[in-house]
Amino acid sequence: MQKRQSAKLQREKGRARRRRRRIRNVGAISRSEVEASTVADPLCLNNGIYLLVRSYNYINILYSTISLLFSVFLFNRPSLSLFILKGKNYFCIVLAAAMSPWRIMMGMIKEKSIRIEKARHVFEAKEEYFIQNGAMLLEKQITCNQGRDTEPIKIFSAKEIQQATNNYDPNLILGSDIATVYKGMLDEREVAIKVKGPTIYCSTELMVDFFLQQVTIKQLISHKNVVRLYGCCLETKIPMLVLEFIRNGTLSDHLHGQRNKIPCQISWLDRVRIATETSYALCHHPTEMFLRHNNLVDYFVLKMRENCILQIVDDVVLSQGSNEDIQAFAELALRCLNNKGDERPSMREVTIELRRILQLVRSRDSKLSNEIGLALT
Structure with a gap:
């Protein structure tokens, strides 16, 4: 039993001596070995740590450092490389770690x-x-x-x-x-x-x-x-x-109520006045060009031909305006919807007709207010 243990101990001592002998005989790693180790070792590609072992042989140090930098720039990836450089019968190990500063x-x-x-x-x-x-x-x-x-x-x-x-x-x-x-x-x-x-x-x-x-x-x-x-x-x-x-909001807000929450407050007289003033401002516009909205125009024309224009008029307008004024207003709009330019009235003619309707509305409102005043007295 003792012989076996002593033989085992001798074998371990022999392995240690051979291992130390191999380390002493190792020289500087060449550039090709560095590049090969960089590609082959999967652990080297992930850690991004450089291990540098150097000695007093400055030529080997310079060559190995250049080889390391070439491997980093050539493959453009982090690597793990081990350099063991031979010295004068002895060597020194220095560990340097860095997380791929060149790549960053x-x-x-x-x-x-x-x-x-x-x-x-x-x-x-x-x-x-x-x-x-x-x-x-x-x-x-x-x-x-x-x-x-x-x-x-x-x-x-x-x-x-x-x-x-x-x-x-x-x-x-x-x-x-x-x-x-x-x-x-x-x-x-x-x-x-x-x-x-x-x-x-x-x-x-x-x-x-x-x-x-x-x-x-x-x-x-x-x-x-x-x-x-x-x-x-x-x-x-x-x-x-x-x-x-x-x-104060837009014209649409006043015509249809602000955001459909506030009821409309604009009167029929103000509607006709706004249309008249707008037509006066547009008198300089040409009437040759025609923009047709089929979804609205066709429905409007159909109701006019059926003499049912009052069915599509706003209830507020019906309650404030007379049927005669509304009908005259609709007929003017129908004339403006003709496809042919020579059949459409000019903006000047539209303004004149709207002023006539506005005067009728004002005279009717003044007459109504006078009657109400006489009734109250």
């Missing part, structure tokens, strides 16, 4: 360059849109103004518009159709910001022309019943308008 640094530089490139493209696009839209606006102003004075407006940046609308918050939308109107704050006052709508009904060129035409026209008009233009933004593909914020 290169990734940060690449991400920063991508951000700079995107910002440069955005800036160039804004500059191009500003020059293009500004040139078109100047051309329209020269054509329409003809030397007349215009209302001064301010040019806002796209960043100011974005901040004013809280990054185009849907909760700030006042209305949306061919254009979306946001409520915002600019220059310490509430404004209405008109941008392109969610649905493009025509080409981009026509939308740009539409918005710039509004800027040109609103600069020439200064009236209490016309929304004032404060400024515009030319840094986007389709310009944006900054308008006066109207607190």
Whole structure:
């Protein structure tokens, strides 16, 4: 039993001597061995730790360090490499650990360059849109103004518009159709910001022309019943308008009730007056172009031909207006719906007819008020 234990002990001592002898005879690992170990060892690819064992042989240290850097840049991945460098009969082991600093640094530089490139493209696009839209606006102003004075407006940046609308918050939308109107704050006052709508009904060129035409026209008009233009933004593909914020609501709110919650308060007399004043403002518009809404026009024409127009009139209008006035109003609207331009009345003729209806309504209201006054006395 003792002989077996002593033999086992001798074998272990022999293994230890052979292991120490192999370590002394190991030289510097070549570049090819480093690259091979980097690819072959799966543990090396995951940990990202470099183990460096060096001695006083500075040439081997330099060569092994260069081999390590080449392996990192060549394969562009973290690696685990072990260098055992032979010294003058003795060696020293130094452990150095790092979590792939080269890869992290290169990734940060690449991400920063991508951000700079995107910002440069955005800036160039804004500059191009500003020059293009500004040139078109100047051309329209020269054509329409003809030397007349215009209302001064301010040019806002796209960043100011974005901040004013809280990054185009849907909760700030006042209305949306061919254009979306946001409520915002600019220059310490509430404004209405008109941008392109969610649905493009025509080409981009026509939308740009539409918005710039509004800027040109609103600069020439200064009236209490016309929304004032404060400024515009030319840094986007389709310009944006900054308008006066109207607190009293829209015409639709007064005709049908605000948000369908407040009952309508507008009288029949005011309805006719609004239509008359609107037609007077549109007298300069041509009547050759015709826009037809089939879902409404066909139904209206059918009721007119059946002499049942009173069936589709608002109950508020029926209670306030006379059948004669309503019928005259409907007949005028029917004439405006003719497909042929020569069969439609001009805006001047429409204005004259509406003024006649307005005078009838006013005379009838004054007569009714006089009768009520006599009855009360």
